[in-house]
Structure formats: C-alpha cells, structure tokens
Amino acid sequence: MAELLQYLITGLAVGMVYALIGLCFVLIWKSSGVANLALGQLVLLSSWFTYSMLVQAKLPLWLGFMAVILFALALGWIIERVVLRPLIAQPILSLITVTLGLGYFIEGVVSFIWPWSVAALPRLFPKEPIHIGPTVVSQEHLWVAGISLLIFGLLSLFFRYHKMGIAMRATADDQLAVQACGIPVTTIFSRSWMFACVLAAVGGVLVSSIGGITFGLVETGLKAFSVVILGGLNSFGGALIAGPIIGLAENLGGGYLTPYLWGGIKDIIPFIIIIIVVIIRPYGLFGEERIERI
Amino acid sequence: MGLPCGTRNFKYDTDMAILRTRTHWALFILLLAFVFTLPLYLPNRWIGVANLIGITLVAATGLNILIGYCGQLSIGHAGFIAVGAYTSAILTNALGGEWFMLALPASGIMAGLVGLIFGIPSVRVKGFYLAITTIAGQFIIIWVINHWGITGGFVGIKVPYATIGDLIFRTQASQFYLIMGIAALSTFFATNLARTRVGRAFVAVRDNDLAAEVMGVNLFSYKLLAFFIGCFFAGIAGSLLAHWIGFMNAEHFTLTESILYVGMIIIGGLGTTIGPIFGVIFIRLLDQGLLFLTPAIEGAIPALPSGFATGIAPMLFGLTIILFLILEPRGIAHRWVLFKAAYRLWPFSY
Numbered sequence: 001m002a003e004l005l006q007y008l009i010t011g012l013a014v015g016m017v018y019a020l021i022g023l024c025f026v027l028i029w030k031s032s033g034v035a036n037l038a039l040g041q042l043v044l045l046s047s048w049f050t051y052s053m054l055v056q057a058k059l060p061l062w063l064g065f066m067a068v069i070l071f072a073l074a075l076g077w078i079i080e081r082v083v084l085r086p087l088i089a090q091p092i093l094s095l096i097t098v099t100l101g102l103g104y105f106i107e108g109v110v111s112f113i114w115p116w117s118v119a120a121l122p123r124l125f126p127k128e129p130i131h132i133g134p135t136v137v138s139q140e141h142l143w144v145a146g147i148s149l150l151i152f153g154l155l156s157l158f159f160r161y162h163k164m165g166i167a168m169r170a171t172a173d174d175q176l177a178v179q180a181c182g183i184p185v186t187t188i189f190s191r192s193w194m195f196a197c198v199l200a201a202v203g204g205v206l207v208s209s210i211g212g213i214t215f216g217l218v219e220t221g222l223k224a225f226s227v228v229i230l231g232g233l234n235s236f237g238g239a240l241i242a243g244p245i246i247g248l249a250e251n252l253g254g255g256y257l258t259p260y261l262w263g264g265i266k267d268i269i270p271f272i273i274i275i276i277v278v279i280i281r282p283y284g285l286f287g288e289e290r291i292e293r294i
Numbered sequence: 295m296g297l298p299c300g301t302r303n304f305k306y307d308t309d310m311a312i313l314r315t316r317t318h319w320a321l322f323i324l325l326l327a328f329v330f331t332l333p334l335y336l337p338n339r340w341i342g343v344a345n346l347i348g349i350t351l352v353a354a355t356g357l358n359i360l361i362g363y364c365g366q367l368s369i370g371h372a373g374f375i376a377v378g379a380y381t382s383a384i385l386t387n388a389l390g391g392e393w394f395m396l397a398l399p400a401s402g403i404m405a406g407l408v409g410l411i412f413g414i415p416s417v418r419v420k421g422f423y424l425a426i427t428t429i430a431g432q433f434i435i436i437w438v439i440n441h442w443g444i445t446g447g448f449v450g451i452k453v454p455y456a457t458i459g460d461l462i463f464r465t466q467a468s469q470f471y472l473i474m475g476i477a478a479l480s481t482f483f484a485t486n487l488a489r490t491r492v493g494r495a496f497v498a499v500r501d502n503d504l505a506a507e508v509m510g511v512n513l514f515s516y517k518l519l520a521f522f523i524g525c526f527f528a529g530i531a532g533s534l535l536a537h538w539i540g541f542m543n544a545e546h547f548t549l550t551e552s553i554l555y556v557g558m559i560i561i562g563g564l565g566t567t568i569g570p571i572f573g574v575i576f577i578r579l580l581d582q583g584l585l586f587l588t589p590a591i592e593g594a595i596p597a598l599p600s601g602f603a604t605g606i607a608p609m610l611f612g613l614t615i616i617l618f619l620i621l622e623p624r625g626i627a628h629r630w631v632l633f634k635a636a637y638r639l640w641p642f643s644y
Contacts, residue, residue: 087620275427
C-alpha cells in the first residue's frame, strides 16, 4: 500500500513535468504548425546554461534565473528567425526534419561547451522527505508539481485574456484570416518560439534539479511526446491531463511489471503508449480530429 | 533537358532505356570499372571507408524509397538496421558462417516484417505522428535487443565472417566486392522500382494520399509495401554491417544514427536514385575529413575547449542538414542535374 502511494505521487509529479515540456511542443504546434522534435535538446541546453550561471559563474539564484529566462527568450527568437522563418510554407516533411537537424546541432553545441556530460544543479527545494501516513514523499517532487500547475494556470489565463494570447490562438485557427485582420503572423511565430523556449528552460531546471543534468534529458524530451500524442496535439488541457497519466503509467508499470518483464521497462512505457494511441485514436484524447479534403 | 541534342526515340524501348547514348554507356562502364577496381589502388583503411559507404548506401536507398518516393517519414531506420544485423548475427552464430547466403535474405525479411508492425499506424496517420511512431519503434527495438538473452544484451555478440561456398570474406578487399555488389544491385532495383506501377503509386501517395486513394491506389497495401521494401533494404544493410564489423551491440544503432540517415537522403536529394549516393558519400567523407582535421586543428589552436573533438561532428552534421533544407531542399541531385544541363549547353547557355 505504501509502495502504491509512493508510485502514485512520484508518477503524478513526474507527469506534471512531462506535461510542462509537452506544453512547449503544443505552443509551437498550435501557433505555427511546426512539429518541434528538438524538444529534448532545448531542455538539455537550457539546463546546462543554468548550470553555467549558478555553479560556474556563481550568480545568486534570482539573477541566475533571470539570465536563464533571457537566454531562453533569445534562443527562441534566434531559432525562429534563422531556422524556421525561411521555411514558412514548406511541406511538413521539411519542417519536421529541420528541427531534427536543429536538435543534432544543439547536441553538438552542448558537448562542445560542456564536455563533462554529467553535472548536478544546486538544490533548489528542501530535501527532507515528507511523511504522509506510511509513505515517504520527497518534497522536491511536490514542489515541481506545484510549480508546473502554477505555470499551467498562468498560461491558460494568458491565452484566454491577453491580446497576444488571443492572437496566437487565432493564428493557430486560420493564418490567412489572421493576416487579413492585420495581425503580424511572423511576430506571432517568433513569440511562440520564445515562450516555448522559456517553458523548456523551466521544465529543464525542474527536471535537472532533481535528477541532475545528463544526456538522458533528451530522452525525457522524447517521452514528453507521448504526452502530446495522448492528450492531442493542439490541446493544453489534454497535455495537463495526459502528463500525469503518462507519469503514473511509467511509475506504476515500472514498479509492478519489472519483476515479470525485462528490466528497464519503465523507460519504454511512454513509447509503447505512443504506438497504442496512434493506432487506436491518432488525434489523442482531446485533440481536434482533422478532416482532410482533396 | 535530360538528354543531349538530337537524341530521338523511334521505339518504345529506346524511350524507356536509362542509358540512351553511346557516351552514357561508355561513362557507365568506366564508372563501374573504376568502382570495382578501387581495392587495387586504395590503402586498406580507405577500402574500409568505401565498405562503410557501400553499406550505408544500401540502407539509405531503402530509406529513400520510404521517404523520398512514398513520403512516409521514418526516423527509426537505425532500429530496423539493428533488426537485420542481429538476425544475421544470431543465424550465422547458430548455423555457421557458411549459411550467410540464407542469413542475408532472412535478415532483410525479418527487418521488413518488423517494419510492417511499425508501419501499420501509417495507414491512419502521417507527418509528425508517423515520425514519433517510428522514433518510439526505434526505442522499443533497442530495448528488446538490450534485454533479450539471445542477442547478447548490453555486452554484444560476436559475428562470424560471411562465407559463400569456399569463399570467406575475411579481408576488407574481399568484403568490398560483396558489399559493392549488393549496393550496385540495390541501386539498380531502386532505379527501376521508381519506373514501375508500384513506384508511380508510391509517388502518388507521397504527393497527395487522398487523391491517390480516389484514383484507385490502395493506400493500405502500398504504404505497407513501402515500409516493407524500405526496411528490407535496412535489414540487408544490417546483415552486411554485422559481418563487416564482426561484433554487434546496440551502441551502433542510436537515434542520432537514424537522424543522420534522414539527413543523408535530404542532402542528396529526396526521391531521386542518385541522391542517396551523393548524400552518403558526402556525409561519410565529411566524417572522415573531421577525423583527420580535428587533431590537427586541436594541435594548432590549443585554446579550444576540450569538448571540441566530440562536439564538432554533430554540430557540423546538424548545420549541414539545416542549411540544405533552407538553401537547396532538392539536394545535391538537383545541382547535379543543373550541372549536366549547363555542361551540355556550354558555351551557349540558351
């Protein structure tokens, strides 16, 4: 029983982080229709940058985080301006593969600048575990889940009430109509990349403050795709619900299936979920079903 | 534009022929003679590089059929190569190297069947969904390989030399003929596949799958057929790779390798037969060039960070993929066509 609760809470918390990273995908997909496969690499890069700011440059926490956010904004702007702007209106195949190339490039940059391949961020959250009944829950996971929820709330408010957020939703809906209304579509694209990179940075800091910075973060980014696939590619709420589901499936499955199957099943479960979802319900739980016409 | 001035067709089979003029034939035979005498004047190390190029070419040709002709984006190609490599490794370990002639097609068929499993979603989804499905497929395949007992797990598995009759492919030079022979055959097959009913159906599916379906192309069978053929080639390449290296573990089949394969056919030119050849040679020679240049650059500029050696290769590869997509999405193959046209029209460029 204690074991079960443990898995449940860890799963929910990890799932929230997946959801946060998945959100960064949804943001870009919704506004510009680009499938960003470099998600994991963006997370990795911003985690290493945080490491540089906090550990190598020894900045105080608040200044360090300001620097990280600024860095993420700049990164998003540069990526959109240099890599994706020239490819507007190209076939989806090019848009997907260009992010693959981008991810490859970023991986190279990371091992170029930070060749250690493993590092730990300073502790951001208190470490003492909390006892809830018979279970021991690490406080870090709860903090992470809380922060992710907070960001979700802020984002949904932004998309509901802020002018920019409304413009982004409109762009996702119909680019031509938006242009006719006088909304600069390229600015929207650029902003959504900037926001997405900030999300990736926050997600990266949260994940790596618990698990350290490794190349495994790239895989974390890939696992976040199971969240978007399950939740639906263009649904924020879907990501919010699918994240914890994936986290739970991963932790419960890892906990209870490992004795019966080969080890390491935990890392594969999100990928198995992807395949099942794509076969059964490709547009996800809350995604919009695309009806194609010739 | 594709032919010299004054070439006329009087019969359907001259119209269909790939090699039309005597110059074509002469150049083609010269090229074949050049390629197949390479081991005579290349040092052993470079024969090895040529072997790697040949193996990669077989796999890239398969991927080109899948992505370039049929438009089904697969980013799990290294996983399918792994299936072929391990099938061949396990079969020849159990039966002996003389059974290579059986193991080679078996590994192709095995990879093709696994490809079918991960190709099934392609019937309902495309684009990004398919990309993610194949990435998931890659991870699942590698996980199975790492944990299933008969594959040797994380440790790896030793592979005997390929043997046909009395011939044991032990040296780089002898393997060169095996690999290049198969590479030439697969290029020949791919060239002709594109001109058949199946190839044209693939192109129709790529350009607009709904319209193709309305025209009477059975999407289910043609998409799955594309997956089977593409992964069959991957399996053949995997088998060759296993016998060439002589030792297999899952380290050879990472996701980055899969991305590199996609990069190769983009750089070469999607949907052309000559594209994969250019792309594979470009990437593999770039790799070799880096291998030579990196120590020299590091020696000349001591101020470089220590991550230079490991970081420069992915940076360059990623950059090449991005630049090609932005500046020349039709790849080197298109430049090649332009070059041929320019040289035919020279000195009057109109």
